[in-house]
Amino acid sequence: MKYGLTFAALVAATAATADPLTIYAPDYFASEWGPGPAIKAAFEAECDCEIEYVTGDLLPRILLEGERTKADVAIGFNSDVTKKARETGLFAPHGLDLSPLTLPLEWTDDTFLPFNWSYTAFIYDNTKIKNPPASFHELVNSDEDWSIAIQDPRTSISGLALVLWGKEVFGDDAEAAWAKLAPKVTTVTKGWSEAYGLFTDGEVDMVLSYTTSPAYHIIAEEDNTKSAALFDEGHYFMVELAAKLKGTDQPELADEFMAFILSPTFQNIIPTANWSYPAALPRDQWPEAFSELNYPEKAIFLNEDEADALRDEAIAEWRTAFSQ
Amino acid sequence: MAHRVFAIRLWPGLIAAALVAALSLGTLGVVALRAESFSTLSKFDWMAVRFTVVQALISAGLSVVLAIPVARGLARRDFYGRRLLITLLGAPFILPTIVAILGLTAVFGKTGFVSIALNWAGLGPISIYGFHGVILAHVFFNLPLATRLLLQGWGAIPSERFRLAASLNFAPRDIFRHIEGPMLKEIVPGAFAVIFLICTTSFAVALTFGGGPKATTVELAIYEAFRYDFNLGKASLLALIQVVICAVAAFVSLKFRVPQVGGAGLDRPVQRFDVHMLSARGLDLFWIVMVSLFLLLPLLAIVLRGAHGLFDLPSSVWSAALRSLVTALGSAALAIILSLSLSLSALRWRWLEGVGMTAIAASPLVMGTGLYIVLFAVADPADWALFITGLVNAVMSLPFILRAIGPALAATERNYGRLSDSLGLTGWTRVRLVLWPRLRGPVGFSAGLAAALSMGDLGVIALFARPDSATLPLQIYRLMGSYRMDQAMGAALLLLGLSLALFYIFDLWGRRRA
Numbered sequence: 067m068k069y070g071l072t073f074a075a076l077v078a079a080t081a082a083t084a085d086p087l088t089i090y091a092p093d094y095f096a097s098e099w100g101p102g103p104a105i106k107a108a109f110e111a112e113c114d115c116e117i118e119y120v121t122g123d124l125l126p127r128i129l130l131e132g133e134r135t136k137a138d139v140a141i142g143f144n145s146d147v148t149k150k151a152r153e154t155g156l157f158a159p160h161g162l163d164l165s166p167l168t169l170p171l172e173w174t175d176d177t178f179l180p181f182n183w184s185y186t187a188f189i190y191d192n193t194k195i196k197n198p199p200a201s202f203h204e205l206v207n208s209d210e211d212w213s214i215a216i217q218d219p220r221t222s223i224s225g226l227a228l229v230l231w232g233k234e235v236f237g238d239d240a241e242a243a244w245a246k247l248a249p250k251v252t253t254v255t256k257g258w259s260e261a262y263g264l265f266t267d268g269e270v271d272m273v274l275s276y277t278t279s280p281a282y283h284i285i286a287e288e289d290n291t292k293s294a295a296l297f298d299e300g301h302y303f304m305v306e307l308a309a310k311l312k313g314t315d316q317p318e319l320a321d322e323f324m325a326f327i328l329s330p331t332f333q334n335i336i337p338t339a340n341w342s343y344p345a346a347l348p349r350d351q352w353p354e355a356f357s358e359l360n361y362p363e364k365a366i367f368l369n370e371d372e373a374d375a376l377r378d379e380a381i382a383e384w385r386t387a388f389s390q
Numbered sequence: 391m392a393h394r395v396f397a398i399r400l401w402p403g404l405i406a407a408a409l410v411a412a413l414s415l416g417t418l419g420v421v422a423l424r425a426e427s428f429s430t431l432s433k434f435d436w437m438a439v440r441f442t443v444v445q446a447l448i449s450a451g452l453s454v455v456l457a458i459p460v461a462r463g464l465a466r467r468d469f470y471g472r473r474l475l476i477t478l479l480g481a482p483f484i485l486p487t488i489v490a491i492l493g494l495t496a497v498f499g500k501t502g503f504v505s506i507a508l509n510w511a512g513l514g515p516i517s518i519y520g521f522h523g524v525i526l527a528h529v530f531f532n533l534p535l536a537t538r539l540l541l542q543g544w545g546a547i548p549s550e551r552f553r554l555a556a557s558l559n560f561a562p563r564d565i566f567r568h569i570e571g572p573m574l575k576e577i578v579p580g581a582f583a584v585i586f587l588i589c590t591t592s593f594a595v596a597l598t599f600g601g602g603p604k605a606t607t608v609e610l611a612i613y614e615a616f617r618y619d620f621n622l623g624k625a626s627l628l629a630l631i632q633v634v635i636c637a638v639a640a641f642v643s644l645k646f647r648v649p650q651v652g653g654a655g656l657d658r659p660v661q662r663f664d665v666h667m668l669s670a671r672g673l674d675l676f677w678i679v680m681v682s683l684f685l686l687l688p689l690l691a692i693v694l695r696g697a698h699g700l701f702d703l704p705s706s707v708w709s710a711a712l713r714s715l716v717t718a719l720g721s722a723a724l725a726i727i728l729s730l731s732l733s734l735s736a737l738r739w740r741w742l743e744g745v746g747m748t749a750i751a752a753s754p755l756v757m758g759t760g761l762y763i764v765l766f767a768v769a770d771p772a773d774w775a776l777f778i779t780g781l782v783n784a785v786m787s788l789p790f791i792l793r794a795i796g797p798a799l800a801a802t803e804r805n806y807g808r809l810s811d812s813l814g815l816t817g818w819t820r821v822r823l824v825l826w827p828r829l830r831g832p833v834g835f836s837a838g839l840a841a842a843l844s845m846g847d848l849g850v851i852a853l854f855a856r857p858d859s860a861t862l863p864l865q866i867y868r869l870m871g872s873y874r875m876d877q878a879m880g881a882a883l884l885l886l887g888l889s890l891a892l893f894y895i896f897d898l899w900g901r902r903r904a
Contacts, residue, residue, distance in 0.1 A: 099872035220614040256594040259870035
């Protein structure tokens with residue numbers, strides 16, 4: 067009997083360690099400078115289980131693996147690409163009450179759960195630029211010789227957001243607007259890092275990034291020289307999402323983690339670990355620097371179907387204008 | 391042809407060729423098989439093909455043409471620090487792209503050294519962004535490789551020929567026509583081809599310095615098809631086009647290659663009697679100084695930019711560095727085994743070397759994806775991340791290595807093969823006494839190159855890695871991705887130092903007189 071108990075305890079112990087909750091995440095998320103490690107520690111303290119992150123290109127990887135994926139939860143989708151993810155049929159409804167969400171717009175998706183968000187914006191050095199553009203139209207039409215670095219919409223999610231943002235603001239005149247902006251754009255980079263590096267090195271005056279970027283400089287570097295230029299037309303709303311896999315072999319634990327995403331514990335980690343806005347935390351509970359950041363009045367958002375329908379046309383217009 | 395020594399040893403080359411073909415073309419096949427449909431290519435895709443070919447032709451042409459006077463200067467001069475300079479000049483070729491981008495902008499950018507100097511001179515700043523920027527960046531990357539390959543060609547000219555030339559009162563022009571020219575005819579086509587191939591698979595560099603979507607390469611189109619549309623059919627179709635471009639380039643270059651005829655020497659040290667003229671000195675000095683400035687200033691910028699970040703690197707960066715080192719050494723060993731097998735067998739079957747060259751045509755992204763599909767069917771791909779990184783990099787560095795080892799091996803066989811046969815030298819004895827002393831230099835250089843390239847590669851690991859098994863380049867990207875630019879530049883400096891040290895050690899070993 068005693069042996070039986072010991073054996074049972076052993077089996078239970080090995081089961082707990084042998085089968086962790088496998089979470090697929092983008093590389094930045096699980097790295098030690100991302101929010102992943104703190105979230106892992108906080109969740110493991112509550113659940114008596116183990117989280118294992120698997121990093122890489124999130125969506126391509128899940129599409130490659132299909133039904134046989136080991137993922138229990140996938141975190142880090144962008145709303146502009148969830149259509150493709152949803153069509154795979156690999157994801158299960160989260161079944162959660164969405165009332166804790168504090169997004170600037172209504173969110174009713176029953177599968178993809180927001181965990182953080184931000185607005186795309188042009189970040190500039192406020193010691194060099196005293197009269198930043200107050201609207202997208204002003205940026206495009208201005209005679210100032212600003213130099214800007216942006217990301218390519220074909221290789222970068224923030225680059226895609228810019229193109230969709232422009233399409234929403236300028237509509238049928240988008241191509242003409244890009245053609246006017248093109249001379250001010252010093253270069254287009256493959257990813258966010260290259261462009262932001264050019265900005266911090268002083269190679270360009272402005273960079274396409276997020277309204278939350280200055281918070282990093284304020285909090286981590288005590289540097290107040292970086293600001294986001296706020297536009298009257300509104301800013302493109304970028305949200306990151308998590309979803310539970312239908313084929314998970316740990317449905318309860320996956321559900322538990324999905325619920326944990328909306329908890330204050332998780333949400334409080336987001337601002338200073340991810341440098342973005344938390345999805346389920348009232349503004350008065352954000353870190354001070356975040357509350358002080360200038361905050362857009364209006365969100366521009368395309369749901370996944372709209373984004374998908376517009377994408378090819380918007381990229382082609384951008385590309386034609388920028389290839390002149 | 392009584393080269394009995396290799397008559398029985400074709401199987402290592404065949405195995406190596408099969409492995410390379412499986413990785414370059416096999417992975418492409420695997421990705422194509424997974425595709426659901428094959429869409430046709432748009433006008434944008436054809437624009438990308440055109441841009442890719444045109445910029446690669448110009449970049450490769452310029453790299454090789456500029457390398458000729460530089461390599462000649464380095465070959466016929468002896469000055470203090472020459473060896474170190476030769477090693478340093480190899481550095482740009484092994485830089486990770488993101489580091490090179492920041493290094494180049496620090497020199498040629500709007501706020502770079504050159505623009506500052508021009509401002510002093512009362513001239514406006516230059517712009518690096520545009521078609522010329524793509525060429526500039528590619529020459530920066532590939533001029534070092536071209537220089538090294540040509541330098542080896544110069545190093546292989548027997549000293550007796552220069553003595554003969556001196557006794558015949560040859561002017562420098564005659565020496566060029568009768569001695570250096572024929573050597574260049576053998577080496578240049580291969581060097582041109584390999585650099586052309588490298589430039590065709592460029593992507594992030596071409597985009598950044600091209601300034602916009604005009605500078606779209608086929609590799610970028612592959613990335614887009616894969617990442618956004620998950621259109622494997624289109625990705626493999628584009629990858630196939632890339633292979634065709636590369637195959638044509640390789641074929642043409644081999645057609646143009648003129649093997650040298652001429653006697654062998656007795657391995658005496660080279661003495662040049664024609665280099666003391668003032669004009670020749672001035673010319674060499676000019677080229678060496680110009681190229682050193684062009685290649686070393688960006689490196690200096692990286693050192694300056696990374697110096698203060700170097701002392702505040704988290705421990706994970708150091709463990710990633712160790713992981714990268716081990717992978718790099720394994721990759722170098724594998725690359726040497728593969729390339730020696732291929733080169734030896736290629737003495738009999740020329741086409742085997744062509745198979746080795748196909749590796750560069752393969753898109754790293756397609757290769758990684760294909761391997762992922764295959765591995766996922768049998769194992770957890772993440773467990774194999776470092777092994778795959780080493781393997782892919784070994785295969786990816788084969789084209790450069792074959793350019794370094796192949797000609798040396800062929801020349802040795804041509805010059806000493808019959809003598810060795812008549813002396814009954816076969817098997818290992820022949821390798822030890824005849825081949826190895828002449829191969830040691832290229833092998834050392836190649837091992838250093840393969841190790842350094844593997845150090846700096848990010849390509850495949852991005853699809854496979856676990857959070858805790860990152861390589862150094864991946865850590866640099868992670869640091870940048872989380873705003874930590876100073877630490878990232880510190881880590882980049884560490885990477886630069888380690889890659890150079892690896893390269894230098896191997897290279898030095900190769901150049902020690904056996």
